[in-house]
Structures are given as structure tokens and as C-alpha cells.
Amino acid sequence: MTAITVNIATWLERRLDTSLGFHLPAARLYGVVVNDPLGLVDGPPSACANAARSSFIGEGRDVYALISGSLGVLARSFDAAAVVTGGWAAPMLDDGTMTHRPSRHPDRRRVRALAVVDDAGIASVLRFEDDPDTPVPMPEQMIGDMVGALSAMWFGDDSELVNLRTTRGGCRRRP
Numbered sequence: 001m002t003a004i005t006v007n008i009a010t011w012l013e014r015r016l017d018t019s020l021g022f023h024l025p026a027a028r029l030y031g032v033v034v035n036d037p038l039g040l041v042d043g044p045p046s047a048c049a050n051a052a053r054s055s056f057i058g059e060g061r062d063v064y065a066l067i068s069g070s071l072g073v074l075a076r077s078f079d080a081a082a083v084v085t086g087g088w089a090a091p092m093l094d095d096g097t098m099t100h101r102p103s104r105h106p107d108r109r110r111v112r113a114l115a116v117v118d119d120a121g122i123a124s125v126l127r128f129e130d131d132p133d134t135p136v137p138m139p140e141q142m143i144g145d146m147v148g149a150l151s152a153m154w155f156g157d158d159s160e161l162v163n164l165r166t167t168r169g170g171c172r173r174r175p
Contacts, residue, residue, distance in 0.1 A: 002120040007040035008032055008080050009116040010137055012054055013125040016084060022110045022129040024086035027063035029071055031055045031078030032116070054082070064149055072153040080118035081154060083146070087111060089126070117150040 012032060020028075032054050034040070039051030057075055060066035063085055067075070075081035090105030092098055102108055110129035115122060126136040 004034070004037050004040070005080070005116060005118050005120045006123040006137055007037070008034065008052065008118065009082070009114060009123040009125045010135070011040040011052055012082050012116065013114045013127065013135055015054065016114065017127065017132075017135070020084065020112065022086050022112050022127075024084065024112065026059040026061045027066055028059045028084045029057040029066055029075055030082040030084070031057055031075050032080040032082060034079045052079075057081075063146070067149060067153040076154060076156075080116050081150075082114055082116045083150065084112065084114045087113070089128070115146060115150060117154045119154075122147055122150055 012030065032052055034052045036051045055078070058066065058071040063083060066072070067081075067083065072081075087110075088102035088105070088108045089111040090098060090100065090102040090108045098105070100106075112127050112129075113124060114126075115124040124138045126138065128134075128136075
């Protein structure tokens with residue numbers, strides 16, 4: 001993944017922060033056209049407003065169904081695609097498992113997550129409701145079903161998307 005992917009994610013998250021809250025009723029899919037990759041970097045949204053253009057494509061309660069259908073195909077016609085979801089985040093154990101579902105965890109935090117995929121890879125930005133002035137860019141490759149689903153959508157492996165829609169599970173609980 002390149003710094004441009006991270007910059008696209010950061011740019012779009014800043015723009016959406018002015019209009020989206022943290023309690024989203026459905027996942028949202030956007031397409032992004034990049035006009036000036038250098039203009040995506042730091043600054044207020046108004047200063048880099050023309051660096052790219054985002055287009056709302058659609059929304060759905062099941063993010064995997066949203067990106068595996070015709071809207072996912074449409075998203076591939078842009079320079080990048082982005083998925084925005086809201087929910088709960090909670091700490092994980094060192095081995096990647098959880099003791100509770102995030103929504104039931106005593107240390108849960110309301111989060112809005114944005115993931116961007118382009119030809120160079122996937123980057124994401126998290127923003128927490130209890131610390132809304134501090135977005136958290138995630139430039140490293142993340143793990144999980146969403147990474148596989150976004151890769152399958154972007155690079156065209158529809159069979160992987162179908163498998164994720166039908167077999168994905170919840171969090172793994174420790175015995």
C-alpha cells in the first residue's frame with residue numbers, strides 16, 4: 001500500500017466527519033476520484049477540497065451484501081472505494097481473541113470506521129465518539145473479514161465475497 005491510499009482515507013474521513021455521526025443505521029459505500037494526490041495531505045477540508053471528489057454510491061445494513069452486488073462493481077470504476085461503518089470497538093487479547101462481543105465489553109467505545117481500497121491496497125481511519133478530535137489512521141494492513149471482502153470487491157474475486165457473506169462469524173470467545 002502507498003501513502004496515497006492512507007491520504008485518501010484521511011481526506012475522505014475528514015470530509016465525512018462534518019456530516020456523519022457515530023450512530024450510522026447502515027454501512028455506506030463511496031467512490032473517490034483523485035484529482036491531485038499531493039493536495040490530499042494535511043490541512044482543513046476546505047484547503048484540499050478540490051484534491052479529490054467523493055460520490056455516495058449506496059448503503060445497506062449488511063456491508064458484505066452492499067459491496068458484493070452491483071454497487072461494488074460500480075465502486076470499481078473510481079480511483080478508490082470506501083466503506084464507512086459505525087459500531088463498537090473493544091480491546092482484544094494478545095492472541096487476537098476477545099472475552100466479550102464489542103457491544104457488551106465493559107471497555108467498549110463507539111467508533112466510526114472508514115476503510116479505503118485502491119490499486120495499492122487498503123488503509124483505514126477510525127474515529128471514536130469519546131475523542132472526536134483525534135482520528136486514528138491505520139496505514140498498516142489490517143486483518144479480518146472486511147480486508148478480504150474489500151480486496152475481493154476491488155480485484156474482482158466474487159467467489160471470496162460470497163464465501164464471506166455466508167460463512168463469516170462473530171467474535172471468537174475464549175473458553
